[in-house]
Amino acid sequence: MGQNTSRRSVFVQATVKLIPATTNARVFQLYYDDLATFTNDQCEIINDERFNYVEGQLVSNNAGGWRYLLEAASFYSPPSIPNNDLLLADLNYTRGTEQIEDKTKFDFLNRLAPTVAFLKSIGVWSNPHPWLNLFVPGSAVNSFVGEVAATLTLADTGLGPILLYPVKTKRFGLPNFRVPNEKVVFLFAILRTAVPPDDSVITKMLNDNRRLFEQNRDLGGYKYSVDAIPFSKKDWQQHFHPVWRNLVSAKRRYDPDNLLTPSQGIFANC
Structure with missing residues (x-):
């Protein structure tokens, strides 16, 4: 079997800058x-x-x-x-x-x-x-x-x-x-x-x-x-124009199983 070379990042720590809170x-x-x-x-x-x-x-x-x-x-x-x-x-x-x-x-x-x-x-x-x-x-x-x-x-x-x-x-x-x-x-x-x-x-x-x-x-x-x-797929394409191709490419790369927002149908048949 071929080696899986995909990489996934997991955040285990984060630093959040605090500001004074008013009352x-x-x-x-x-x-x-x-x-x-x-x-x-x-x-x-x-x-x-x-x-x-x-x-x-x-x-x-x-x-x-x-x-x-x-x-x-x-x-x-x-x-x-x-x-x-x-x-x-x-x-x-x-x-x-x-x-x-x-x-x-x-x-x-x-x-x-x-x-x-x-x-x-x-x-x-x-x-x-x-x-x-x-x-x-x-x-x-x-x-x-x-x-x-x-x-x-x-x-x-x-x-x-x-x-x-x-x-x-x-x-x-x-x-x-x-x-x-x-x-x-x-x-x-x-x-x-x-x-x-x-x-x-x-x-x-x-x-x-x-x-x-x-x-x-x-x-x-x-x-x-x-x-x-x-909204139809054509609507979504119009909505995201001119970044539609970049968005589809990112979707295929980072969410190939279409786990994120599948119900909106943004990437149907892409």
């Missing part, structure tokens, strides 16, 4: 009535990095339609405390709607636990979740999201949250990770829950995901692959 978080919830103003402020605060955490959401407006929520946090340890005036300077949120709260760092990081417990208590946590996750070019975010929001209803989401926040593409260091070719892109996510969990509801949500994916793709956007968007 508290000052959380700001700022509401907007205009999408362009909202995204402009989001871009400003990630560019000057005045906050440690930035996220955004579309939230239901009692008068109908949607409002926009900017959630940001500044981490600190007493006796040092954040300066609210500096953090909120030049932001154009709707005055009088802001909510500011101090929490422990743990309570901030664990803030979704009560929501999860509530969803479990009403029996929808185990329902299918046909999520949509897209990276939208920053240059197209207002027109794209504005068009989606014009017809989107709470029933379309199954009362799931809708996320919208910017990220700097220079933060992504992996060479094959696909995002629009712009300095700032937006993650747009409709975290749907099928209510009721009927096949017809799931099919409609999946079809809506596919339609919105194609619209964003044609604008130069990509999907963030923690979602439920029907």
